[in-house]
Amino acid sequence: MHSSTLRTAPIHLTRTLQHPSFTTARSLRPCIVAKWLQSRRLTTASPRTQEVIPLRKHLKDEAKRKKAEVKRDGNVLSTKQTSDSRLDKWELTVGIEIHAELNTACKLFSSAPAEVSVGDDGGSANSRVAAFDAALPGTQPQFQIATLLPALRAAIALECEVQRKSGWDRKHYFHWDQPNGYQITQYYRPFAKDGSLTLGAFDGVPAEDLNGAESITIGIKQIQMEQDTAKTMNVGSSTYHVDLNRAGMPLIEVITLPHIHSPQTAAAVVRKIQAVLKGVDACVTGMELGGLRADVNVSVRQRGTSGTGSSYSGVSGLGQRTEIKNLSSFKAVEDAIVAERDRQISVLEAGGVIEGETRGWTLGATETTRLRGKEGEVDYRYMPDADLPPLVIGSDLVKHLKTTMPMLPDAVEQDLEEWHGLSRKDAKTLNEQDNGDRVEFFERTASFLLAEVGTFKSEVSTGKERRKTGKLVGNWVLHELGGLLATHQRSWDDVRVTADELKDILVCLHKNQITARAAKQILAELVQRQPAPKGPYWPSMDTRPSVEQLIDAGNLRLRPLSEHEYEKLAKQIMDASPEMVKAVREKGQKGKVMWFVGQMVRQGEEGTVEPEKAKVVIERLMDG
Amino acid sequence: IPYSEPSLILSLGATPSPKQLVDIIEAALIMLARLAPRTRQTRYIHARSFARTFVTSHHRQISIERDTNGHIDLEKLLSKPTWSVASLLPPKDQEATVSEVSSKQLHHLLRLSALPPPKDAAEEAQMLSTLTSQLHFVKEIQRVDTSGVEPLRSLRDETVQGESEAELGMDALKGALDMEETRGTHYRRIKRKRGVRLPEEGEQWDPLGTASKKTGRFFVVEGGKND
Numbered sequence: 053m054h055s056s057t058l059r060t061a062p063i064h065l066t067r068t069l070q071h072p073s074f075t076t077a078r079s080l081r082p083c084i085v086a087k088w089l090q091s092r093r094l095t096t097a098s099p100r101t102q103e104v105i106p107l108r109k110h111l112k113d114e115a116k117r118k119k120a121e122v123k124r125d126g127n128v129l130s131t132k133q134t135s136d137s138r139l140d141k142w143e144l145t146v147g148i149e150i151h152a153e154l155n156t157a158c159k160l161f162s163s164a165p166a167e168v169s170v171g172d173d174g175g176s177a178n179s180r181v182a183a184f185d186a187a188l189p190g191t192q193p194q195f196q197i198a199t200l201l202p203a204l205r206a207a208i209a210l211e212c213e214v215q216r217k218s219g220w221d222r223k224h225y226f227h228w229d230q231p232n233g234y235q236i237t238q239y240y241r242p243f244a245k246d247g248s249l250t251l252g253a254f255d256g257v258p259a260e261d262l263n264g265a266e267s268i269t270i271g272i273k274q275i276q277m278e279q280d281t282a283k284t285m286n287v288g289s290s291t292y293h294v295d296l297n298r299a300g301m302p303l304i305e306v307i308t309l310p311h312i313h314s315p316q317t318a319a320a321v322v323r324k325i326q327a328v329l330k331g332v333d334a335c336v337t338g339m340e341l342g343g344l345r346a347d348v349n350v351s352v353r354q355r356g357t358s359g360t361g362s363s364y365s366g367v368s369g370l371g372q373r374t375e376i377k378n379l380s381s382f383k384a385v386e387d388a389i390v391a392e393r394d395r396q397i398s399v400l401e402a403g404g405v406i407e408g409e410t411r412g413w414t415l416g417a418t419e420t421t422r423l424r425g426k427e428g429e430v431d432y433r434y435m436p437d438a439d440l441p442p443l444v445i446g447s448d449l450v451k452h453l454k455t456t457m458p459m460l461p462d463a464v465e466q467d468l469e470e471w472h473g474l475s476r477k478d479a480k481t482l483n484e485q486d487n488g489d490r491v492e493f494f495e496r497t498a499s500f501l502l503a504e505v506g507t508f509k510s511e512v513s514t515g516k517e518r519r520k521t522g523k524l525v526g527n528w529v530l531h532e533l534g535g536l537l538a539t540h541q542r543s544w545d546d547v548r549v550t551a552d553e554l555k556d557i558l559v560c561l562h563k564n565q566i567t568a569r570a571a572k573q574i575l576a577e578l579v580q581r582q583p584a585p586k587g588p589y590w591p592s593m594d595t596r597p598s599v600e601q602l603i604d605a606g607n608l609r610l611r612p613l614s615e616h617e618y619e620k621l622a623k624q625i626m627d628a629s630p631e632m633v634k635a636v637r638e639k640g641q642k643g644k645v646m647w648f649v650g651q652m653v654r655q656g657e658e659g660t661v662e663p664e665k666a667k668v669v670i671e672r673l674m675d676g
Numbered sequence: 677i678p679y680s681e682p683s684l685i686l687s688l689g690a691t692p693s694p695k696q697l698v699d700i701i702e703a704a705l706i707m708l709a710r711l712a713p714r715t716r717q718t719r720y721i722h723a724r725s726f727a728r729t730f731v732t733s734h735h736r737q738i739s740i741e742r743d744t745n746g747h748i749d750l751e752k753l754l755s756k757p758t759w760s761v762a763s764l765l766p767p768k769d770q771e772a773t774v775s776e777v778s779s780k781q782l783h784h785l786l787r788l789s790a791l792p793p794p795k796d797a798a799e800e801a802q803m804l805s806t807l808t809s810q811l812h813f814v815k816e817i818q819r820v821d822t823s824g825v826e827p828l829r830s831l832r833d834e835t836v837q838g839e840s841e842a843e844l845g846m847d848a849l850k851g852a853l854d855m856e857e858t859r860g861t862h863y864r865r866i867k868r869k870r871g872v873r874l875p876e877e878g879e880q881w882d883p884l885g886t887a888s889k890k891t892g893r894f895f896v897v898e899g900g901k902n903d
Contacts, residue, residue, distance in 0.1 A: 155868055157855065169871055177893040181883040188886070197844055198852035202868075217839075219829075228897045290900030293891065296883060333856075333866045438830045446845025458865045467863075488865050495862045 105383065107323075108481050111256075140355070142400075144393050145370050146318045147310040147349040148385075150325055151303050152335040153280065154202045159185065160279055160302035161193035161236065161440075177295040185300040187231035192439050195220075199277070199302045200445070203243065204453050206304055206334035207275050209460060210325070212247030214450050218276075220440040223432045228294050229281035237305075239434045242276035243443060249308070249324060250462075254476045256320035261313055270321055271309035273365050278303050304335070310349070310367045315389040319382045322346050330487070331461040339381055346385055349373045350392045352400065371396075372406040376413050376420055388413035392420050464491060472498060473519025474526045482530050486544040490529060496551035497558070498525040504555065505562050524558060532572060536579045549578050556599035567662060569653065570608035577602060611660050618652075618669040621661070625651045626673065636674050645670055701814060766812040775808040782807065 105113075156166050162182035168175050184191040207214050219241040222234040251257050252267040262268060282299035284292045306325060312318050326344055329335040337343025351373035353359030358369030376392055379385045391413070396406055411420040459467075461483055468479035468491070483491055501521050533554075537547065554575070561571045578599075603609055613621075625648055626633050632648070635641045645667060652666045742748055777785075782804055786793055794800035832838070846853075859865045889896040 157868070167870065178883045178895070179893070183881070186883050186886075197848055198855070200844060201849060201852050201856075205866075228895075228899070284897070285894075290898060292897045292899050293894035294897055295894060331865075333868060436829045441830075441832055441842055444839055444843040446843045446848075448845045449849055452846055456866075459863050464863050487867075488860065488863065491863055492860045499862075 106481070107484060108477070110382075111477070138397055138401075142352045142393075142397050143355045144313055144315075144389070145310045145351050145353070145367075145373075146312040146315070146389055147364065147373070148306075148308045148312065148318060148321055149347045149349075150306045150308075150322065151278075151280075151345045151347075152206075152306065152326075152329055153337055153343045154199060154206075154277075154302040154304060155333055155336045156196070156199045156202060156302055158196045158198060159300040160199050160277065161195060162300055163194070163196065164300070166301055177293075177297060179297065181296045181299070185231065185296055187233070193236065193437075195440060195443070196302075200443075200449075201453075202332075202334040203275075203277050203302070203304055204445070204450060205332040205457065206306075206329055207244035207247070208450070208454055208457060209328050209332045209334070210244075210247040210249060210272050210275065210306065212244035212272060212275055214244050214445055215241065216445055216447070217241070218243040218443045218445075220437040220443070221434050222437050223434055225430050225432060227281070228292060229284050229299070231282065231296065231299060235279050235281070236437055236440070237278035238276035240436065241442075242274040243445065244275040245273070247272035247275065249321065249328070251317070251320055251324055254465075254480065255324055256316055258314055258316045261317050268311075268317070270311045273307045273309050275304055275306050278305055310351075310364055310370060310373075315386045315393070318348060318389055319386040322385055323382055327461045327484070331464075332458055336487070342380065346379045347375060347377045348379065348385060348389055349375050350389055350396065351406075352393055352396045371400075372408055374406065374408060374420075375410045377410060377423065379413060381415075384413060384415060388420060391418060395419055464488075468494075468522075468526075471518070472522030472526065474522060478526055478530060482526065485530075485534070489544055493551055493554075494525060494529045497529065497554045498522050500551055500555040501525060501558050501562075504559050521558075521562075524562075525554075528554065528558065528575075532575060533579075536576055540579060542579070547579060548581070549575070553578055553599055560599065560603065564610060566603060566608050566610055567653075570603075570606070570610075573606070574599060574602050574608065577606075610662070611657075613656070613660055613665075615669070618661075618665060619673065621652055621656055622648070622666070622670050622673050625655065626670075633674070645674065701810060764813045764816040766809050775804045776811060777804055777807050779804070 162184045164180045164182035221239040224234040249270045250267050280301040280303050283295040351371040353371040359371030362370045376388050410424040412423045465479040468474045557571050560566045636644045648670045649666045653661045884890050
């Protein structure tokens with residue numbers, strides 16, 4: 053590739069780009085173009101191509117992976133088993149430091165806006181920079197009081213003691229992303245100390261960590277407020293572009309105690325902290341958007357010994373720790389800890405010594421890379437900031453925030469599980485959707501449905517009924533509605549299905565007026581329709597039909613077939629496919645009965661065949 | 677008078693310049709520390725080893741005179757100082773005694789500080805007496821008990837009233853609390869209202885206006901190693 057072609061795409065790509073059919077039929081495979089662009093360093097986007105892996109998918113993938121491993125390895129002593137035997141001898145200890153962006157209107161020490169506002173030019177680089185953020189000489193920091201609210205809520209949610217008086221300190225180091233030459237943080241006196249976080253098996257904590265208990269408690273050493281740095285982007289070989297929009301944004305740093313003993317627990321802790329912070333509206337951008345970053349400290353020691361005798365804030369008997377910086381996804385946290393643990397065990401078993409260094413992790417790597425050794429340790433020269441007065445927090449404010457705290461995600465999920473009868477996994481997934489809007493929708497639908505079809509004979513029956521309806525509504529809101537959103541690529545805000553409409557559908561379903569299949573169809577129809585225009589100029593006539601109207605229009609009302617008609621349809625299908633009949637009758641593959649049911653539903657008229665009855669009929673015919 | 681941090685402003689008479697003074701005293705202290713008996717960690721003579729509270733008056737308590745109505749005559753009160761720096765210096769009669777620093781040590785110190793040696797015996801005697809009084813002064817300062825005293829960070833109002841004024845409570849955060857809304861009926865959630873921009877203070881400025889190297893809307897930094 054000679055220099056003259058550096059600015060043009062390679063020949064084989066040019067040809068495909070000019071191909072007429074490609075632009076209309078399919079898009080270019082992203083990996084080639086992205087790789088080429090990246091190799092030419094022409095992309096300025098940060099490499100945030102990590103996928104957002106939802107919780108259910110993550111759990112499913114883990115289960116699949118474990119199953120595949122068991123199947124593959126069987127009795128052979130695999131590397132997994134050797135590593136397990138190493139783990140019998142060595143114990144891992146992890147401490148986590150999380151930096152999360154606070155949800156505020158202004159930055160921490162200047163009145164520059166923290167978010168892009170519609171209208172003015174807030175989206176371009178270096179457009180939300182105050183004089184102090186750019187470190188113009190003579191500028192002074194001005195603490196923005198409103199940033200205290202989300203920080204205090206975060207501290208209260210993590211059960212910390214809020215300190216009445218805390219201080220601001222300077223952490224000095226030189227880098228392009230630090231215009232002032234120091235970061236204002238709270239090193240000597242943080243504003244909240246001594247909290248805790250409780251996790252259970254449903255949060256992803258493995259059984260060996262729980263040790264038979266229901267939950268484990270991770271101590272939180274302190275929470276402190278600090279400034280964020282600017283954004284730098286690498287363009288070209290050694291040129292960097294600096295964007296000061298992010299400089300001075302408020303962050304909180306949550307430091308846990310080294311109570312974590314497995315990589316899965318560490319990832320679960322980060323997940324849980326993110327969920328808690330989102331639940332109290334303290335930090336609303338998640339890890340996948342770069343709003344939350346984690347640094348982990350990893351050390352190993354032989355079980356039963358006290359390592360090298362190092363200690364960290366009260367926890368003693370630990371080995372020498374190394375720090376892994378800038379992990380930006382849950383999977384990265386887990387993988388990096390596993391890689392670092394294995395590396396440390398290998399070094400120690402070979403007779404070496406672990407040095408206290410700073411290491412880095414890239415996605416897809418197998419080992420952590422060394423960023424900075426002990427010699428390269430920076431002396432931050434911490435000193436109290438003389439420009440800022442100490443932060444004095446009134447106890448009346450803390451009390452008010454404690455009493456008006458929103459429900460924490462744990463409490464919401466527990467309520468969904470116990471009151472509404474959802475499974476814990478469903479409750480967790482439901483709670484994670486759309487910032488709690490989906491749970492709200494679920495709650496309203498469930499209460500409407502219960503009001504209409506519920507009978508209030510006795511406490512027992514209402515409890516069981518409530519849980520049954522809760523489960524039904526939960527399935528519909530989570531799986532059906534969620535599935536429709538995914539297929540039609542809508543976000544929750546675009547969806548105009550009201551709780552009343554869903555309630556109507558489910559009432560009809562409950563009363564057996566329509567089949568489940570018809571109900572799904574109606575829901576799909578409603579999701580795609582536009583909402584009714586409201587206003588003084590339009591009469592109250594709805595362009596949005598009600599559920600009843602849709603049922604009548606689509607002729608979806610269940611017209612139950614007689615036994616005779618079921619049998620006729622079943623025989624028709626059985627005659628059409630004798631080999632399937634043989635499979636069921638002779639080979640005993642009972643699962644294929646459902647195939648027949650499906651065929652009956654499909655071939656029968658819409659809204660006539662009920663799958664349960666059809667199954668009974670087919671089984672009877674198979675036997676007879 | 678409530679006790680506040682020691683903030684002494686000292687002015688010494690005709691002595692070597694402050695920088696030279698610091699050099700001499702530092703060297704002298706280190707030498708004395710080496711010579712002094714090692715009862716405790718004498719590397720830095722700790723103030724707590726000689727506990728003496730800081731008092732405004734060295735020898736006697738001044739009783740404030742009030743007239744028959746209970747008023748204080750301020751002019752009379754403020755006409756005579758109740759404390760002087762001289763209380764930290766050695767008394768005049770003590771200067772005649774043998775100084776702590778020997779002549780040999782003085783010459784060594786002057787060589788260490790790159791200062792010219794004394795021209796004659798009179799100058800040397802004067803230097804020795806000055807050094808002795810300065811060392812006495814420093815030891816008197818070190819006798820102050822600073823246990824429990826926070827280092828001064830800046831000059832602020834540290835009275836109880838000042839702290840209560842600086843306290844951030846409900847009234848201070850009222851504006852921010854009004855910017856939030858409560859969502860949801862059964863599961864209450866709090867959400868900050870977005871897009872509500874406070875009126876801009878100050879004029880708009882261009883952050884890139886002071887940059888010598890820029891591209892588009894970015895500052896440009898060359899991060900390569902110097903060649």
